Amino acid sequence: MAKIYKVAIIGVGARGGDVYGQLVNNKKDQFDIVALCDLRQERLDRFGEIFGVDKQNRFLDENEFFKEKRADVVIIATPDNCHVRHALKAFEKDYDILCEKPLTCNKEECQKLLAAQKKYGGKALVCHVLRYAPAFMKLHDILSSGEIGRLVAIDALERVGYGHQAHSYVRGNWRNTESAAPMILAKCCHDLDLLQYYANSKCKSISSVGELTYFTSENAPEGAAKRCLDCKYADTCPYSATYAYLKVWKDRGEPEDMWPFNVIATAPNTEEKLVNAIKDGPYGRCVYYCDNNVVDHQITTMTFENGVKASLTMTAFTAFGGRRIYFHGTLGEVVLDEHDNNIKLTKFGCQTVTYSLSDLIEKGYGHGGGDGGLINKLYDMLSGVA
Numbered sequence: 480m481a482k483i484y485k486v487a488i489i490g491v492g493a494r495g496g497d498v499y500g501q502l503v504n505n506k507k508d509q510f511d512i513v514a515l516c517d518l519r520q521e522r523l524d525r526f527g528e529i530f531g532v533d534k535q536n537r538f539l540d541e542n543e544f545f546k547e548k549r550a551d552v553v554i555i556a557t558p559d560n561c562h563v564r565h566a567l568k569a570f571e572k573d574y575d576i577l578c579e580k581p582l583t584c585n586k587e588e589c590q591k592l593l594a595a596q597k598k599y600g601g602k603a604l605v606c607h608v609l610r611y612a613p614a615f616m617k618l619h620d621i622l623s624s625g626e627i628g629r630l631v632a633i634d635a636l637e638r639v640g641y642g643h644q645a646h647s648y649v650r651g652n653w654r655n656t657e658s659a660a661p662m663i664l665a666k667c668c669h670d671l672d673l674l675q676y677y678a679n680s681k682c683k684s685i686s687s688v689g690e691l692t693y694f695t696s697e698n699a700p701e702g703a704a705k706r707c708l709d710c711k712y713a714d715t716c717p718y719s720a721t722y723a724y725l726k727v728w729k730d731r732g733e734p735e736d737m738w739p740f741n742v743i744a745t746a747p748n749t750e751e752k753l754v755n756a757i758k759d760g761p762y763g764r765c766v767y768y769c770d771n772n773v774v775d776h777q778i779t780t781m782t783f784e785n786g787v788k789a790s791l792t793m794t795a796f797t798a799f800g801g802r803r804i805y806f807h808g809t810l811g812e813v814v815l816d817e818h819d820n821n822i823k824l825t826k827f828g829c830q831t832v833t834y835s836l837s838d839l840i841e842k843g844y845g846h847g848g849g850d851g852g853l854i855n856k857l858y859d860m861l862s863g864v865a
């Protein structure tokens with residue numbers, strides 16, 4: 480019988496609880512969740528019950544949690560600025576780790592982590608989930624097959640979307656580099672990782688420019704209130720919290736447990752909980768009056784050692800989200816468009832072949848199947864398959 484690995488999770492928030500925790504918990508023939516750690520009691524209570532973790536194995540204090548080795552592998556899904564500290568403690572305790580991205584913004588810390596990994600020998604996997612998403616793997620297969628000839632250039636567009644920008648990068652956890660990674664890592668580490676993966680070469684030179692252009696007090700409309708519930712523009716502003724968290728919630732059938740509503744108030748969500756969160760919490764603030772400093776658009780250009788050139792545009796200012804990546808080869812082109820839900824491959828002089836992303840993606844998995852693919856990869860890594 481295949482081995483069942485014991486799992487501990489530190490940071491049982493959106494990623495550690497709702498995503499990886501749930502995925503791992505659904506694979507009882509491979510994983511058994513035995514310990515949890517989070518600063519928030521309500522998170523420990525909720526996921527402790529769902530995953531069936533004994534009360535004595537739910538920890539509010541990371542020092543207590545790391546006092547002993549409690550499992551085979553620890554999933555580190557705490558905020559960006561905790562990853563290095565928690566990964567070092569985990570390596571020291573002889574754990575294998577699954578660590579959320581970005582590991583760190585700092586080269587010395589990367590080297591420290593690498594040294595610790597070598598010293599203690601734990602296996603490590605970083606949550607670059609798109610590497611395991613079928614659509615993105617399909618692109619890699621197409622490029623490797625030589626169907627578009629030699630790859631010359633990549634033109635990538637990361638459409639953050641106005642609503643996601645307001646939620647995560649203006650009001651939310653990734654708004655300020657005091658506590659989170661800058662946008663180019665927080666949002667674009669997936670894109671930069673993929674560009675390098677597809678170029679299949681080391682990056683030789685890179686330049687990047689970005690700016691916080693719009694979500695600042697100078698751009699607030701005349702007489703806008705500091706909180707959306709008090710604002711005369713609440714019904715007309717596209718960034719209004721009452722629109723994003725009440726109207727959209729109602730339009731979606733008042734779900735009890737759905738992102739982003741379960742971020743602003745712990746599930747199960749009700750109208751009363753959401754109104755209270757908008758009234759008093761960070762997600763009810765006017766987007767022009769937040770303590771945000773991360774960019775709302777950034778353009779990066781890269782040249783790889785094998786001559787491939789790539790550009791990446793990340794922008795908040797799109798009506799919808801999803802990546803579009805355009806590959807230019809000497810014998811053809813291939814375009815992935817997450818919004819249009821397809822990959823289009825055109826060999827020069829031939830008919831375009833279209834692959835539907837829905838046909839490639841396993842249903843029910845986030846990040847285009849990447850979250851589920853990552854957990855499969857974790858099992859393979861632990862069991863020595865990959």
Ligand SMILES: NC(=O)c1ccc[n+]([C@@H]2O[C@H](COP(=O)([O-])OP(=O)(O)OC[C@H]3O[C@@H](n4cnc5c(N)ncnc54)[C@H](O)[C@@H]3O)[C@@H](O)[C@H]2O)c1
Pocket residue numbers: 489490491492493494495516517518519522541556557558559561579580581606607608652665846
């Ligand atoms: N791989 C991806 O595609 C992806 C997507 C979104 C977020 N992330 C990353 O995942 C991480 C978690 O993001 P999230 O959206 O789940 O955030 P979250 O705020 O929902 O969850 C983080 C949890 O960690 C807990 N926490 C904070 N400090 C702690 C500590 N010292 N000890 C124990 N628990 C602590 C918080 O209480 C919270 O419940 C971030 O680093 C984020 O950048 C990755």
